[in-house]
Amino acid sequence: MKQETIIDFIYEEAFLLDTMQWSKWLELYDKDARYWMPMEWNQTDPMMQQSLMYEDMLLLTIRVERLSGERTFSQKPKSRCHHILQTPKILEFNEEKDLFKTWTPFTYTETRGDILERFSGWASHDLKLVNNNIKISLKRIDLINFDAPFSNIQLFM
């Protein structure tokens, strides 16, 4: 595998999110994957320290299905999102261990109705190969202001 393949994969994830292809986005994740948003600086434990999100595929699937629910009033009108990514830095590229790690500074915008909110942070991906397809085993999103009082964040960074 080439290093560019990994980088393209990170861009592809942002593309699927920005174009709201939620089901295809979920398919990028391994069945045991986790989506983690820490609430502390340099947080080491997702469970025993407070996180904003630490979700498995069941919980992510619930989120995605909820977005299109008939009675999901917080999505009437719908939210949209927008990612700007810096070129991902490859932190680990280990085909032998089947472990690939990237670090991607980003700016994320989420909008709904007349409200537009902007977030900045770093996305860390742990990737692996499953049947020759790249899959996410962990996505970690560290916001620069992780402890600020946000209003709704309904989509995915």
Place this chain on the structure above:
Amino acid sequence: MNKYENNKKAVQKLVLDKSVHRDVYINEEIFKLEMEQLFPNVWIFIGHASQIKTPGDFITSKIGNQPILVSRHRDNSIHVLYNRCPHKGVKIASEPCGNTGKFFRCPYHAWSFKTDGSLLAVPLKKGYEGTGFADTAASKGLSKVENVKIYKDFIFARLSKNGPSFEDYFGDSLSTIDNMVDRSPNGALEIVSSPIRYMHTCNWKMLVENQTDTCHPMVAHESSAGTAVKVWEREKVNSVSKDTPIAVQFYAPFMSPYEFYESTGIRIWPNGHGHTGVTGSIHQDYTDVDGYMEQMVEKHGDEKAKQIINDVRHNTVYFPNIMVKGAVQILRNFIPISVDKTLVESWCFRLVGAPQKFFERSLMYNRFINAPTSIVGHDDLEMYERAQEGLKSDGNEWVNLQRLYDEDEKHDVTEIINGTSERQMRNQFNAWSKYMTLNMSEKLEAAE
């Protein structure tokens, strides 16, 4: 603009037996009066002693719109101080928590204060000689809040001179805090984590009312809890473990039918306090944690241990602005920012001595339900925001709170009632009216 200031009758007229006027949620003058009257007149939660364990530790907080500083002195006593330098008014501490060492030092002109608030030193002291400095308020150091109560490590304060005693104000409602403390085999709770903070663009009272609103979960949360149930039912065939995940155990009971909430009841107490889930609640069916019952029996004996663990009260409102959930060890603080803005800080407590699974669950519940990333939170905030907008309509100036109203019902009593009643909301507004106007007439006389 001054429709309500020094006008006790006008304020009282906003609260009728079965309805309240929209101005309680949308009028800026009412909000200002809540900060000047209501919040100072009653007992407000400002922190937990476990946040300031060692001398020099401090936390900052607010009562209404007034900045407060709570510090641990070298003799281990706790002091609640107004967080402003007696010199020019600069806030002495600006971080949520920290350790100041042996003294506080104002960053502006280096006036310094002992951790009990008393003045330690002023630079260029000579400049004050012969100026009568000793007779000024400034020479006394940081002003102290006189009415402070530390109840089982929960720190409360009342700013006004005239007001109810702590015991009269909370009475039997303290039993919910007692139950949460009793759930620790060591009889102690601990805060070891920052709260989840969630900004709401709505009036603070909408959030407080929602805590005992049992007719909304199966409606407003169909989108989150209903979807969770549906997805789990479909996906569990592919799941390795057939045990219902704790996440689904948390979400699913929100979909309980009206009959469930009706039968589990609401208990109201005087002064606006009350709780849902008297004989059972949405928290009653979580998987047991190994070894915990044995610990509790050893500490309390069989009967008392069962009584503590089976008391699974749902939401307890301590009027005006906190809610305690003993069964999952969470306290939510609804902090008013402006008439249409409320900061919610949701704290988890660690049950000292209990298996760590409890703290893991508490943190999990907190992020599932109380976070800006929570789908349950999204459902609720949408309703509050729509109400904040909708109330601007002149079509009807009143909010209806008459579900299960009885014309014989009394104020300031303890009673157990049907769990879908809106009586706890009426109870809160009775207390609101009482404490908004408690010290108002005196002001009127002074103004004349």
